[in-house]
Amino acid sequence: MSASLDPKRTIADLKELRSLTADESGAQRVAFTAVWAKTREWLTAKLAKLPVETHIDAAGNLWATLRGESTRELLIGGHMDSVPNGGWLDGCLNVLAGLEILRRIAAQTGGRPPVTVRLVDWADEEGARFGKSLFGSSACGGTLDMDEARALVDRDGIALPDALEAQGIAFERVKESGVELARAAAYLELHIEQGPVLLDLDLPLGVVLGTCGVERHAITFRGQAAHSGSTPMNRRKDAFLAAAKMCPEIYRIAERHGGVCTIGSCKTEPGIVTSVAAECRITLDQRHLDAAALAAMHAEAREAAARFAAEGGVSVEWERLWHIEPIPFDPDLIELCDGAILETCGVSHRLPSGPLHDAAEVARAGVPTVMMFVQSLLGISHNKIEDTKEEHIEMAVAAFDRLADRTMAWIVSRREGVSAG
Amino acid sequence: MSASLDPKRTIADLKELRSLTADESGAQRVAFTAVWAKTREWLTAKLAKLPVETHIDAAGNLWATLRGESTRELLIGGHMDSVPNGGWLDGCLNVLAGLEILRRIAAQTGGRPPVTVRLVDWADEEGARFGKSLFGSSACGGTLDMDEARALVDRDGIALPDALEAQGIAFERVKESGVELARAAAYLELHIEQGPVLLDLDLPLGVVLGTCGVERHAITFRGQAAHSGSTPMNRRKDAFLAAAKMCPEIYRIAERHGGVCTIGSCKTEPGIVTSVAAECRITLDQRHLDAAALAAMHAEAREAAARFAAEGGVSVEWERLWHIEPIPFDPDLIELCDGAILETCGVSHRLPSGPLHDAAEVARAGVPTVMMFVQSLLGISHNKIEDTKEEHIEMAVAAFDRLADRTMAWIVSRREGVSAG
Numbered sequence: 129m130s131a132s133l134d135p136k137r138t139i140a141d142l143k144e145l146r147s148l149t150a151d152e153s154g155a156q157r158v159a160f161t162a163v164w165a166k167t168r169e170w171l172t173a174k175l176a177k178l179p180v181e182t183h184i185d186a187a188g189n190l191w192a193t194l195r196g197e198s199t200r201e202l203l204i205g206g207h208m209d210s211v212p213n214g215g216w217l218d219g220c221l222n223v224l225a226g227l228e229i230l231r232r233i234a235a236q237t238g239g240r241p242p243v244t245v246r247l248v249d250w251a252d253e254e255g256a257r258f259g260k261s262l263f264g265s266s267a268c269g270g271t272l273d274m275d276e277a278r279a280l281v282d283r284d285g286i287a288l289p290d291a292l293e294a295q296g297i298a299f300e301r302v303k304e305s306g307v308e309l310a311r312a313a314a315y316l317e318l319h320i321e322q323g324p325v326l327l328d329l330d331l332p333l334g335v336v337l338g339t340c341g342v343e344r345h346a347i348t349f350r351g352q353a354a355h356s357g358s359t360p361m362n363r364r365k366d367a368f369l370a371a372a373k374m375c376p377e378i379y380r381i382a383e384r385h386g387g388v389c390t391i392g393s394c395k396t397e398p399g400i401v402t403s404v405a406a407e408c409r410i411t412l413d414q415r416h417l418d419a420a421a422l423a424a425m426h427a428e429a430r431e432a433a434a435r436f437a438a439e440g441g442v443s444v445e446w447e448r449l450w451h452i453e454p455i456p457f458d459p460d461l462i463e464l465c466d467g468a469i470l471e472t473c474g475v476s477h478r479l480p481s482g483p484l485h486d487a488a489e490v491a492r493a494g495v496p497t498v499m500m501f502v503q504s505l506l507g508i509s510h511n512k513i514e515d516t517k518e519e520h521i522e523m524a525v526a527a528f529d530r531l532a533d534r535t536m537a538w539i540v541s542r543r544e545g546v547s548a549g
Numbered sequence: 550m551s552a553s554l555d556p557k558r559t560i561a562d563l564k565e566l567r568s569l570t571a572d573e574s575g576a577q578r579v580a581f582t583a584v585w586a587k588t589r590e591w592l593t594a595k596l597a598k599l600p601v602e603t604h605i606d607a608a609g610n611l612w613a614t615l616r617g618e619s620t621r622e623l624l625i626g627g628h629m630d631s632v633p634n635g636g637w638l639d640g641c642l643n644v645l646a647g648l649e650i651l652r653r654i655a656a657q658t659g660g661r662p663p664v665t666v667r668l669v670d671w672a673d674e675e676g677a678r679f680g681k682s683l684f685g686s687s688a689c690g691g692t693l694d695m696d697e698a699r700a701l702v703d704r705d706g707i708a709l710p711d712a713l714e715a716q717g718i719a720f721e722r723v724k725e726s727g728v729e730l731a732r733a734a735a736y737l738e739l740h741i742e743q744g745p746v747l748l749d750l751d752l753p754l755g756v757v758l759g760t761c762g763v764e765r766h767a768i769t770f771r772g773q774a775a776h777s778g779s780t781p782m783n784r785r786k787d788a789f790l791a792a793a794k795m796c797p798e799i800y801r802i803a804e805r806h807g808g809v810c811t812i813g814s815c816k817t818e819p820g821i822v823t824s825v826a827a828e829c830r831i832t833l834d835q836r837h838l839d840a841a842a843l844a845a846m847h848a849e850a851r852e853a854a855a856r857f858a859a860e861g862g863v864s865v866e867w868e869r870l871w872h873i874e875p876i877p878f879d880p881d882l883i884e885l886c887d888g889a890i891l892e893t894c895g896v897s898h899r900l901p902s903g904p905l906h907d908a909a910e911v912a913r914a915g916v917p918t919v920m921m922f923v924q925s926l927l928g929i930s931h932n933k934i935e936d937t938k939e940e941h942i943e944m945a946v947a948a949f950d951r952l953a954d955r956t957m958a959w960i961v962s963r964r965e966g967v968s969a970g
Binding site: 344388404449487 | 666702741742743744745746749761763765775776777778779780781782787789790792793794796797800804809810811812813814815816817819820821822823825826828832834836870902903904905928929930931952
């Protein structure tokens with residue numbers, strides 16, 4: 129069935145893109161820059177060889193549509209933009225695997241597949257310039273906070289609306305891109321894992337169960353500045369001591385629930401060598417695929433912080449920085465993805481995604497969604513050393529193509545089911 | 550014998566000084582400023598009423614000399630300078646108690662005491678402007694690092710040598726002030742405790758055994774930045790985790806040895822909410838009066854840091870920021886001070902000083918030295934809320950006067966001892 133699929137061509141495309149858009153520090157396809165525009169031109173030229181219609185939507189997302197027997201749509205998505213000094217696979221692997229699958233389907237069906245198949249290149253997934261990720265997909269999915277986005281400025285003081293206008297995008301109308309999802313029946317996304325789970329298990333591919341919910345807070349402990357030489361230990365109100373106790377504790381909390389917890393930032397005031405810390409601010413990022421487990425992890429962190437504060441005679445204050453519910457993927461599509469992986473490489477694995485992806489925005493918009501992960505060699509992304517074995521990339525393209533075929537059949541069967549019901 | 554001593558006059562002098570040199574934020578007698586110059590004029594006018602000779606030495610220290618039968622000298626020292634927004638007692642209590650004792654001795658001996666008595670107002674004890682404390686006393690005592698001091702600049706970019714020149718002080722000659730100690734037989738200093746030890750014991754006065762040795766280091770843990778969402782807990786190389794474990798540990802180390810340990814500053818890199826900390830730098834300040842105990846505390850901190858680094862798969866690097874040996878005070882003078890306190894208020898206590906004082910520089914220069922502490926009401930200094938009960942200030946002046954008398958007798962007896970030997 130996939131006789132004309134050529135995964136090696138995807139690798140060749142990835143290398144061609146790298147030679148065009150990376151320098152010695154890594155990929156430089158930051159959204160809304162000249163390199164990104166060049167990337168889009170390159171992609172559009174590739175698409176022009178296929179029987180597809182392409183257009184840019186109201187949020188700057190690029191769509192290529194291969195019309196099928198049914199107007200119900202299979203969507204395959206990714207993002208060509210990268211962080212500065214990024215890797216050669218993050219984001220563009222999805223788009224170029226999707227391109228190869230479009231080629232295969234177009235060739236095999238004489239340009240007329242059973243359902244409409246669309247490839248989308250989301251705009252500014254990384255948020256590298258304005259500090260806000262998932263721009264294009266959240267505008268399209270409808271969750272973009274317009275007031276927050278309107279106020280975003282880059283390092284040079286340029287506002288996001290002005291930067292968009294320079295790209296021919298009217299900021300106040302970006303949510304009109306939502307019409308693109310009107311006939312979407314399924315959304316598929318292939319991505320490099322960006323973590324070490326598949327590497328540790330020595331597995332090439334995995335099914336993603338959903339994206340984790342996130343509780344993100346700043347925690348400020350306030351004690352009393354005191355001279356490091358004249359203040360006995362038992363008289364101190366040491367804000368750093370309470371904050372420091374939180375770190376081993378969040379490892380215990382994460383272990384109990386099977387989630388992840390991170391204290392990434394710690395700041396002390398006055399922050400001088402001769403004074404007990406009067407104030408200590410840490411950030412806490414907690415993630416879990418299960419909403420109840422996430423809530424329990426958060427409650428236990430609050431309880432621990434209150435206990436450490438009381439032990440040390442300091443106060444504690446929480447500030448929520450961000451929050452998102454877990455976004456589970458579609459159970460049917462998870463089974464299809466699992467089957468496609470099993471058939472391709474004989475073994476599969478199910479795992480949640482800690483990082484968010486455009487797929488989460490599409491799923492929140494009500495489109496049945498699933499993602500496939502391919503092993504990351506060092507478990508590292510957003511870095512030029514990001515890599516995946518070529519044989520694993522080839523397996524990923526083959527399995528993702530099988531998933532696309534099964535999903536088309538699923539869409540057709542669901543439609544029949546609806547008609548029959 | 551001390552019939553003419555009037556401790557209430559010292560309190561009146563302190564209040565007069567406060568009204569002249571403090572604003573609503575606290576004392577503003579920062580060295581080498583206009584307020585400090587006004588302070589010196591005010592003090593000089595007070596001294597002019599006594600049969601003393603006054604002069605400014607090569608390092609800017611102010612000396613008032615009451616010549617006695619012997620050229621051997623009893624020195625009483627303090628500092629009129631304060632930190633910005635400082636308290637009403639730190640430093641100036643010593644000088645003004647010394648002034649009252651000079652008045653008493655001059656009146657009682659007809660201006661001719663058995664030994665020469667000198668009051669010194671050290672220049673720039675606090676180091677508030679140039680970040681280097683004990684300037685005047687370390688220049689006089691001979692330990693001032695000329696190369697380091699030459700390079701000091703204030704916030705406005707003014708170099709210390711230039712600031713001194715504006716005060717009529719030639720930087721390259723400041724160590725010539727060392728001649729002032731040529732005939733010193735004893736040095737006494739009264740100071741507010743700046744800590745809560747006497748407060749907790751409900752005691753007005755204490756004998757200071759010496760100033761603690763200090764080991765001051767920066768400790769940098771280096772791990773691996775990793776995404777907070779995609780990196781399982783057991784795969785992390787978390788620099789903050791290792792650093793955080795140090796804080797409860799230094800409390801245990803300090804408790805075992807009876808010293809003090811402080812982590813006052815903690816900085817994380819990249820220091821963002823979505824990344825495991827790749828690097829964490831903390832400062833560690835350790836103090837003990839006993840050199841062997843200080844060395845043991847330091848060795849145990851190194852062992853703990855190496856252990857936590859190994860547990861977490863991170864590296865650790867130490868950088869020594871500063872070090873000073875413990876400076877024990879003179880055993881004879883400690884006994885005399887203890888006796889003077891006992892006679893004044895019936896109970897005494899011996900304690901080390903965590904903070905350094907000018908007395909440490911004089912002791913290092915080989916002059917027999919002792920300090921007396923008076924209770925600090927909140928255990929807090931370098932702040933406008935610094936305070937001591939007036940009855941305790943009166944007791945302190947009375948006990949310090951007794952100590953001065955006993956020390957003069959001790960100087961005379963030692964001389965006789967030498968002659969007889």
